[in-house]
Amino acid sequence: MTATKVNPQEQLNQFLAQSKADSFLDPSFAAFMDDRDPLKDLRTEFIIPTRGEIAPGASNPEESCIYFCGNSLGLLPKAVKRYVSEELEVWGEGAVNSHFKHRFGRPWVRIEETVQEQSARVVGAKKDEVAIMNTLTSNLHALFAAFYTPTKDRHKVLIESKAFPSDHYAIESQIRWHGLEPKDSLICQEPREGETLLRTEDILETIEKHGEEIAVVCFSGIQFYTGQYFEIEKITKAAQAKGCIVGWDLAHAAGNVPVQLHDWNVDFACWCSYKYLNSGPGGIAGIFVHERHANDFGRNRLAGWWGHDKGTRFDMVNEFKPIPGAAGFQHSNPSVLTTSALLGSLSVFEKTTMQDMRAKSYLLTGYLYHLLITEFSTDVLDIITPSDPEQRGCQLSLVFKRGKMMEIFEELAKKAIIGDERKPDVIRVAPTPLYSRFEDVRRFVVELKELVKEIYH
Ligand SMILES: Cc1ncc(COP(=O)(O)O)c(C=O)c1O
Known part of the structure; x- marks a missing residue:
């Protein structure tokens, strides 16, 4: 991948066709994207907390948590421990x-x-x-x-x-x-x-x-x-x-x-x-x-x-x-x-370049953006981050309507999904290209849909 000013949505559409998955929410689409990701091995350079460590009592405690909080504190690289x-x-x-x-x-x-x-x-x-x-x-x-x-x-x-x-x-x-x-x-x-x-x-x-x-x-x-x-x-x-x-x-x-x-x-x-x-x-x-x-x-x-x-x-x-x-x-x-x-x-x-990270980031955050605008109505959430990928980094800031932000945030935390909240109504989510996967984005959206169904009935 090289960083170009292409529209991530067009690229995602092409990958959807190649993956033969039914939809962007199909697990096989995320698996296809993770498999072809040239940066995928970099995830192994990090210590990623498990669901059990982040949210004691969460189901599947051995699985890794979904960490979308690199905008606040990045995860621990194994090399840091060594140095x-x-x-x-x-x-x-x-x-x-x-x-x-x-x-x-x-x-x-x-x-x-x-x-x-x-x-x-x-x-x-x-x-x-x-x-x-x-x-x-x-x-x-x-x-x-x-x-x-x-x-x-x-x-x-x-x-x-x-x-x-x-x-x-x-x-x-x-x-x-x-x-x-x-x-x-x-x-x-x-x-x-x-x-x-x-x-x-x-x-x-x-x-x-x-x-x-x-x-x-x-x-x-x-x-x-x-x-x-x-x-x-x-x-x-x-x-x-x-x-x-x-x-x-x-x-x-x-x-x-x-x-x-x-x-x-x-x-x-x-x-x-x-x-x-x-x-x-x-x-x-x-x-x-x-x-x-x-x-x-x-x-x-x-x-x-x-x-x-x-x-x-x-x-x-x-x-x-x-x-x-x-x-x-x-x-x-x-x-x-x-x-x-x-x-x-x-x-x-040093194992990659900022350009290659940006190329992945376009797709990863573009994927999140696409799922959020297609899966949620604007009376539940708005994205205040620019829709133009050139005018944003990996973070998207989601405004939750009707005073429900804190409730959503706390329920996400119980599911070991880590973003961060900024009052009055924003949850920031930042899938970082070094250690986040397309599957993390997909699961985040699936879990959020369930929460929204419960909380915004
Ligand atoms: C944009 C910006 N400026 C300044 C700071 C303050 O950083 P520090 O506490 O390291 O001085 C932060 C911390 O998050 C920040 O996000």
């Missing part, structure tokens, strides 16, 4: 010496370099444009500290009205940090009356109208609630044409869709690694700084010794000399355990 336990061994054997002498060739003093290149591949960046450090909100602060330099005429920040709360809080606090007020300096892009998604044309219009006053445009790559995948390249280009700096929070995009941060000329970006990158709860995060800012040392960045020139870092001279590129934005020596966990999870990504 982390190796670091514990090395710590036990070598203690402080392991910073320089390491049985597995990963001296801790350079541990972050072990994940730099693979992370860069995932986000379409050059190696030196990426640094693995801290956690997401801290990194957003660090990047704003360097790239948000308000002046009297250009002091505004443009964000989504429904930005993830942590981003909203961080950006408001950055505005206040400069002695400004969010009511004067924050523009929140609202969807049109009666709409949930943001239209690119409206974002571009805001940029056209207010661009000269905007210092930074900062959106999420994929919106956490709706699953909308913004047109990163187009928005970046339009905002930069007005002289704005453009940053992206890729929490829901990294490892989900094949972004091209370098080619799209993005100024900065940040992401976490515990969602689609499967590095574990609280995993170490990443930043991207475009290479054209690599030697821009005039910015008043938040400095720390790990961003200092490696050749003289241990000379303790107290004259900060930043490493060119993203690495110069690092603060602390990184957590070895979480970096090794990321190394383990990225080793799975």
Whole structure:
């Protein structure tokens, strides 16, 4: 499979004909799709909880659960267990010496370099444009500290009205940090009356109208609630044409869709690694700084010794000399355990490409989309995620009508089907291409149909 801008529905129709199954809900159709899936072996790289582990008392406790929650926390790759336990061994054997002498060739003093290149591949960046450090909100602060330099005429920040709360809080606090007020300096892009998604044309219009006053445009790559995948390249280009700096929070995009941060000329970006990158709860995060800012040392960045020139870092001279590129934005020596966990999870990504994952994702989420719109009436559920596969990743956000969302969610959990809920009425389901199967999608829909019959009588 290669990623092309084909309509997944057309492909699914062709596969239905080839499979000779009666319908898309026929188990033999899902089996056909899973069998021809070039990524199918990657599922074995993960530890998938059983139904019994997730929902004690569930029928068929030995079967694997249906896990559609990689948008929140990815499953545990077996390699993560291995890499982390190796670091514990090395710590036990070598203690402080392991910073320089390491049985597995990963001296801790350079541990972050072990994940730099693979992370860069995932986000379409050059190696030196990426640094693995801290956690997401801290990194957003660090990047704003360097790239948000308000002046009297250009002091505004443009964000989504429904930005993830942590981003909203961080950006408001950055505005206040400069002695400004969010009511004067924050523009929140609202969807049109009666709409949930943001239209690119409206974002571009805001940029056209207010661009000269905007210092930074900062959106999420994929919106956490709706699953909308913004047109990163187009928005970046339009905002930069007005002289704005453009940053992206890729929490829901990294490892989900094949972004091209370098080619799209993005100024900065940040992401976490515990969602689609499967590095574990609280995993170490990443930043991207475009290479054209690599030697821009005039910015008043938040400095720390790990961003200092490696050749003289241990000379303790107290004259900060930043490493060119993203690495110069690092603060602390990184957590070895979480970096090794990321190394383990990225080793799975190295067995495929983001393009091949995207090709599977089109079909897998396209399959889910098709079943949901054909099997359920709109007075039970709506899908707020864009119907255009180019404008979404693997997640679909389902609105359950008539105040029944929590009931549906709790009943799904009892059947060991894991999505997540966002109040007031949304269940997010994300079949991730690395470990989800077409059979998981089919079973999810079959089980949901039964629940809907019981709950919406
Ligand atoms: C879009 C987005 N931004 C920021 C965050 C906050 O991440 P962290 O707690 O790792 O700083 C999240 C967490 O889910 C998120 O989804």
